[in-house]
Amino acid sequence: MEQKEARTASGSLKEKQRHEREELILQVAEEVLAEKGYYETSIDEIASRVGIAKGTVYLHFPSKEDLVVAIFRRDMQQLLERVDGVVCTEATIHNKVEAVLRCMYGRFFVKRMQLFYSIYNSGDSKRHWKDHGGNLGMCWEQLAQRISDLLEQGKATGEFDVTIPTSVMLSAFFSLLSPRSYERLMVEGKMAGDELATYLGRIYFKGISNCSGNENENTRTSD
């Protein structure tokens, strides 16, 4: 009864609460998924870690898959925003790409990226995620497109090596660090996330740069 008074107000209030809860579920789910992997994570665990009932999760996400897809999308959105922010800058192409690299391999996103990798590379991805693939793929494609564009521009300005296909550059960019390797370096190698990103960047950019790399050339001619 007392709820009737302000239906519109409570509507937006409820809406806000709903959104907050959804966000919380996404955060916790991402955490658990990153920790245990898709198949070892049960809806039960997510719900209990959030402190809600299992059914409530289904009130927000129609299936486990959809939950994961939502995480993908949310993170991709964030990443895209950051990337777009970078692209609009007045910096060098090289610096732009490097900034993007820092986004993805820096301490902030690497956890999320790990999750994507583990699911995206889990073999069954083709069939299993096809239904949602449209959306997922679209997000991913957008990101890939942004980076591709940057790489192409870099080639145009003569910064990047035109003899290497952009698609390969792109793949290499995405593959620079597997989740597992990351963990190794961070935990066993006690390396800071950003330091790592810096090193990887150096390898990558020297690798794709247009510099002649003449010493290499010499060694290469020897075979």
Place this chain on the structure above:
Amino acid sequence: MEQKEARTASGSLKEKQRHEREELILQVAEEVLAEKGYYETSIDEIASRVGIAKGTVYLHFPSKEDLVVAIFRRDMQQLLERVDGVVCTEATIHNKVEAVLRCMYGRFFVKRMQLFYSIYNSGDSKRHWKDHGGNLGMCWEQLAQRISDLLEQGKATGEFDVTIPTSVMLSAFFSLLSPRSYERLMVEGKMAGDELATYLGRIYFKGISNCSGNENENTRTSD
């Protein structure tokens, strides 16, 4: 007494057949696993694809996990042998590393590597595979050690950039191509496996080479 010869003979025959069957299971299992991932692959499916009964699989491998571990070990063994073969060569360090790279990313091994990646990076790997981890890890460590050694040697000869930690070089080497990216480039980009390996090699070696990469240096100092 006369049975003894027969026994050894039939023993080796049986042994051979057993080994063949086992090999067949391993092959098919590897295939299915690569296709569907660990969790989406059921022993039932492996068995029916091989054309045998479920129980027969268990005759050779005491559990699903053991089956996967056996695949790991077998492939690692092969890879290690190849790598060792390469290491013994009289080639440049650079060429040796490149040869190893071709092993791992060339048409032959990439499928296997994909499986390793998908399982190794599946998040729960730490806990789930620990029991067998000793063995698996050992195989993997051996491989990593071989490559680390090569990289260190390359640094010593001045071929590789000493300012980049070997561990990072190693990780980058292992991560050059994620299974998913590979598939993309092969299928959508219609790129030959070896061609791909060549491009990746160029990026990687230029990336870790000791060349000054002065253009890059210039752009880098600008930030």
Place this chain on the structure above:
Amino acid sequence: MEQKEARTASGSLKEKQRHEREELILQVAEEVLAEKGYYETSIDEIASRVGIAKGTVYLHFPSKEDLVVAIFRRDMQQLLERVDGVVCTEATIHNKVEAVLRCMYGRFFVKRMQLFYSIYNSGDSKRHWKDHGGNLGMCWEQLAQRISDLLEQGKATGEFDVTIPTSVMLSAFFSLLSPRSYERLMVEGKMAGDELATYLGRIYFKGISNCSGNENENTRTSD
């Protein structure tokens, strides 16, 4: 706030229902187990006899073993309570032991005891039930202790034969009737449960009594 009361109320309601369901499962399971034995009883059958799904059983009992252990415990508890009730009485030692005997071999408990016997004597009990054995054994020990105490007291008062070790008396007490024999006598011999208990009691008590039993003594000395 208004939910809090409801929550407690509904909590206890749910709790009650849960308990009822659990009790129902225990009853049916006990029945089936007694009928078919541990290994021939499948969770599926228990569930379908209760009229619920297999999973529901696992909602209450984490494993088949735990289900059986729960039955054990529940029945032991009941039995212990009855025995304790008897022990507190002002009756003769003899009468107390007889009352306990009636508990165990009377119509009420004999079914349950049968189940215990069949599992307890199933050969692999040592290994198989060890984990829970702590609890189970404890219940059983308590019962055994009560009866041992009574027997010792009986010896002290001169009612029972001090020349027979209490441990043997105890074992004989527990073994007075095997489940199978019970069934025979009840079904084929058309004997009432309590009548049977009376006869067994007579044999047992005369057997352990301190009476000289001179005829026997005579015949025994003849060999």
Place this chain on the structure above:
Amino acid sequence: MEQKEARTASGSLKEKQRHEREELILQVAEEVLAEKGYYETSIDEIASRVGIAKGTVYLHFPSKEDLVVAIFRRDMQQLLERVDGVVCTEATIHNKVEAVLRCMYGRFFVKRMQLFYSIYNSGDSKRHWKDHGGNLGMCWEQLAQRISDLLEQGKATGEFDVTIPTSVMLSAFFSLLSPRSYERLMVEGKMAGDELATYLGRIYFKGISNCSGNENENTRTSD
């Protein structure tokens, strides 16, 4: 070829060997079954303990059940022979029954009896063993008959209490010691098998004897 020479001779030789092997299987099987129980014992284990192939067991016994039945029968046969030997004696009825008791609970047979009990009382016996039940039951009945006769004779001579039904006496006789209790007393109580049998005999015979058991009578009148 060399086998052809003495087909008849070898026939009986083979026959003997076959019988020896069968006996060996029975012995080992009995051992394992007593150790692990029916359901926890696999044909595989029996075969490997005997040192033969699994299939060979099936050459002698068409099924696991049949193997167990054969053990039953063999042991029952032996027991019956001993009992018959005892019955033909010129001893007192009491002594005869006691001798039978020593057979069953003495060190020699108790292991076998344990196995019988555990299977016979395993709940599913009715349905599960029905096919063979005819035979098994027959053996058992014969034994029961012998003992019943003795008990009846004892009643006739006034040695045993005529007010207790023979069927109850018989059941009590068979139930005097459950396998589990036996183990307890032997292992924990460090009691010799024969000593135990003596104590049980004393309880049992005093229990079924015709002695007035006046002290007991006194205590009994007190309630």
Place this chain on the structure above:
DNA sequence: AATGAATGAGTCTTCATTCAT
């Protein structure tokens, strides 16, 4: 809206039994 009990399809695994060699 939130809950969490109930569901049941799907998986791994075991083992008695068969049969080609």
Place this chain on the structure above:
DNA sequence: CATGAATGAAGACTCATTCAT
């Protein structure tokens, strides 16, 4: 005969999903 590889039925257990409250 002996073998032991192959079979496949059966059972314990999990967990995403549904739905009555």
